[in-house]
Amino acid sequence: MGRGRGRPRIEKRLEDIIEVAAAHFCQRGFAEATLEDIALELGMTRPALYHYAASKEELLMKCCDWSFEQYIEKTQNLFVEKLNGKEILKKFFLIYSELVCDDVGRCFISLSARRREAANQASPGKQMRAVNSTLSQILDQGIADGSLAGCVDKKATIAALFGAFNSLPTIIKPKSKSAGAMGARLLSVFLDGLAPGQ
Amino acid sequence: MGRGRGRPRIEKRLEDIIEVAAAHFCQRGFAEATLEDIALELGMTRPALYHYAASKEELLMKCCDWSFEQYIEKTQNLFVEKLNGKEILKKFFLIYSELVCDDVGRCFISLSARRREAANQASPGKQMRAVNSTLSQILDQGIADGSLAGCVDKKATIAALFGAFNSLPTIIKPKSKSAGAMGARLLSVFLDGLAPGQ
DNA sequence: AATTTATGTGACTATAGAGTCAATTAATTA
DNA sequence: TAATTAATTGACTCTATAGTCACATAAATT
Numbered sequence: 001m002g003r004g005r006g007r008p009r010i011e012k013r014l015e016d017i018i019e020v021a022a023a024h025f026c027q028r029g030f031a032e033a034t035l036e037d038i039a040l041e042l043g044m045t046r047p048a049l050y051h052y053a054a055s056k057e058e059l060l061m062k063c064c065d066w067s068f069e070q071y072i073e074k075t076q077n078l079f080v081e082k083l084n085g086k087e088i089l090k091k092f093f094l095i096y097s098e099l100v101c102d103d104v105g106r107c108f109i110s111l112s113a114r115r116r117e118a119a120n121q122a123s124p125g126k127q128m129r130a131v132n133s134t135l136s137q138i139l140d141q142g143i144a145d146g147s148l149a150g151c152v153d154k155k156a157t158i159a160a161l162f163g164a165f166n167s168l169p170t171i172i173k174p175k176s177k178s179a180g181a182m183g184a185r186l187l188s189v190f191l192d193g194l195a196p197g198q
Numbered sequence: 199m200g201r202g203r204g205r206p207r208i209e210k211r212l213e214d215i216i217e218v219a220a221a222h223f224c225q226r227g228f229a230e231a232t233l234e235d236i237a238l239e240l241g242m243t244r245p246a247l248y249h250y251a252a253s254k255e256e257l258l259m260k261c262c263d264w265s266f267e268q269y270i271e272k273t274q275n276l277f278v279e280k281l282n283g284k285e286i287l288k289k290f291f292l293i294y295s296e297l298v299c300d301d302v303g304r305c306f307i308s309l310s311a312r313r314r315e316a317a318n319q320a321s322p323g324k325q326m327r328a329v330n331s332t333l334s335q336i337l338d339q340g341i342a343d344g345s346l347a348g349c350v351d352k353k354a355t356i357a358a359l360f361g362a363f364n365s366l367p368t369i370i371k372p373k374s375k376s377a378g379a380m381g382a383r384l385l386s387v388f389l390d391g392l393a394p395g396q
Numbered sequence: 397a398a399t400t401t402a403t404g405t406g407a408c409t410a411t412a413g414a415g416t417c418a419a420t421t422a423a424t425t426a
Numbered sequence: 427t428a429a430t431t432a433a434t435t436g437a438c439t440c441t442a443t444a445g446t447c448a449c450a451t452a453a454a455t456t
Contacts, residue, residue: 013433029310031229034413047416048434056414086393112227142392149394156383157392159369160362167361185354193391194340194355195284196347211403232443245446246404254444 014052015066017042022063023103026110027174030060057119064116067107068127071099075134085142090187092138093165097183100168101176109166132158161190212250213264215240220261221301224308225372228258255317262314265305266325269297273332283340288385290336291363295381298366299374307364330356359388 020041024033035056039046053059074095078088099105109131113124135158142148164186172182218239222231233254237244251257272293276286297303307329311322333356340346362384370380 028312029227029229031227032313035415036413044433045435046414047436050415051433054415089392114226115230146394148392149390152390152392153383153387156380157387159365160358160384160387163363163365164358164361166365167357171357182354185351186358189351189355189358190387191391191393192347192350193389193393194287194346194350195389195391196344233445234443242403243405244444245406248445249403252445 014062017049017052017059018063018066019104021059022067022107025060025063026103026107026169030056030111030115035059057115060111060116061120063104064108064111064127065123067104067109068123070105071108071131074099078134078138084145084147085138085140086147086191088138089142089148090184092135093161093183093187094180096165097168097179097186100165101172101174101179103174106166106169110169132162135161157190164190212260215247215250215257216261216264217302219257220265220305223258223261224301224305228254228309228313233257255313258309258314259318261302262306262309262325263321265302265307266321268303269306269329272297276332276336282343282345283336283338284345284389286336287340287346288382290333291359291381291385292378294363295366295377295384298363299370299372299377301372304364304367308367330360333359355388362388 017038021033021038024038024041027033035046035049039049049059053062075092078092083091100109108124108127113128116124136154139148139152139154139157143150143152165183168179168182168186172178215236219231219236222236222239233244233247237247247257251260273290276290281289298307306322306325311326314322334352337346337350337352337355341348341350363381366377366380366384370376
């Protein structure tokens with residue numbers, strides 16, 4: 001059934017493959033995921049995958065790069081409307097929550113940077129630093145405009161926020177529509193604080 | 199060199215093995231870790247490991263169980279001195295920070311519950327629920343005695359706290375002595391909140 | 397010293413899964 | 427309709443590593 005190149009957009013197939021592969025990598029881990037299973041779910045056989053990626057590692061890289069591109073695309077307009085830091089923070093983590101609950105979206109975040117560094121050289125570190133730096137900017141802005149507390153421990157805050165939000169997929173079921181809502185609740189925990197009011 | 203059973207405590211060897219195996223499992227992941235490497239680091243050969251665990255999966259289970267026992271041991275006296283909820287919270291996360299930065303200590307937390315459930319039946323879920331429930335109790339107590347804010351979103355708070363603290367080993371280098379200190383900084387982020395004071 | 401038991405080794409087998417390749421099919425183009 | 431090209435397959439190879447087993451060695455026990 002359906003071989004040959006009959007599909008309108010040729011690149012579309014690669015995206016399908018990335019989507020399925022990313023899901024397998026994220027859910028089962030890189031080593032545990034098998035190309036056999038990925039191919040099966042796509043309705044093709046394993047060797048066909050080698051037309052789209054020269055190796056399992058390269059497939060992983062493509063997943064992560066695609067994932068990162070999505071992140072960039074969704075976050076690049078954060079600063080265009082002139083919101084205050086706190087509002088940008090909310091927007092950022094709404095986007096981040098939805099991204100991290102999506103198999104493709106969270107790919108570059110979840111998959112061990114160690115393995116990716118083996119394959120690729122630089123990008124994993126660079127990508128994570130880019131994400132970190134966006135949050136850092138947001139905090140700076142919030143502190144400057146007074147919408148966030150002035151005395152925040154930035155390093156600890158960044159670590160705590162990403163730690164918490166990266167754990168989202170373990171607390172809500174995958175493909176759940178509640179990613180954004182749960183993300184908002186998480187952020188409230190950080191904004192309000194646990195100390196008794198006043 | 200040094201075969202036979204000359205050592206004072208016989209169980210000691212199993213503990214050594216667990217320590218090394220746990221480190222490999224945590225740092226490289228279960229599938230990527232090899233029994234060969236573990237045996238090598240212990241100065242023995244792979245088949246010898248099968249005297250202590252019948253399979254790789256069973257070795258994983260022993261690591262996780264041992265890890266959980268350590269957790270229990272260190273947290274069981276949390277409620278004996280009559281501290282307020284906030285103080286107990288601090289003590290809890292000081293212990294937790296050190297635990298989670300130690301390869302053995304974090305074993306049952308870090309390693310995919312999916313794989314563990316395949317081997318074992320019930321325990322992974324039970325263990326995580328036990329940890330969760332301890333924190334839940336601490337929060338309840340703090341809310342009751344007024345040392346923590348009354349209107350906390352418990353589910354979100356628990357998720358955020360564990361998410362943040364579980365990420366500790368990714369932000370400080372392993373075996374670092376600063377686990378407790380960094381843990382304290384993380385907790386401050388949660389206690390103080392990001393909203394501007396008053 | 398002889399026996400038993402815990403501990404360990406070298407040399408195997410078995411298997412899963414990655415990667416290769418020549419042959420095949422289908423769409424595109426001429 | 428013939429030639430070209432993209433996409434796919436079945437049938438391989440190769441390798442890493444888990445697991446087995448008969449045998450060896452050293453300590454403890456008698």
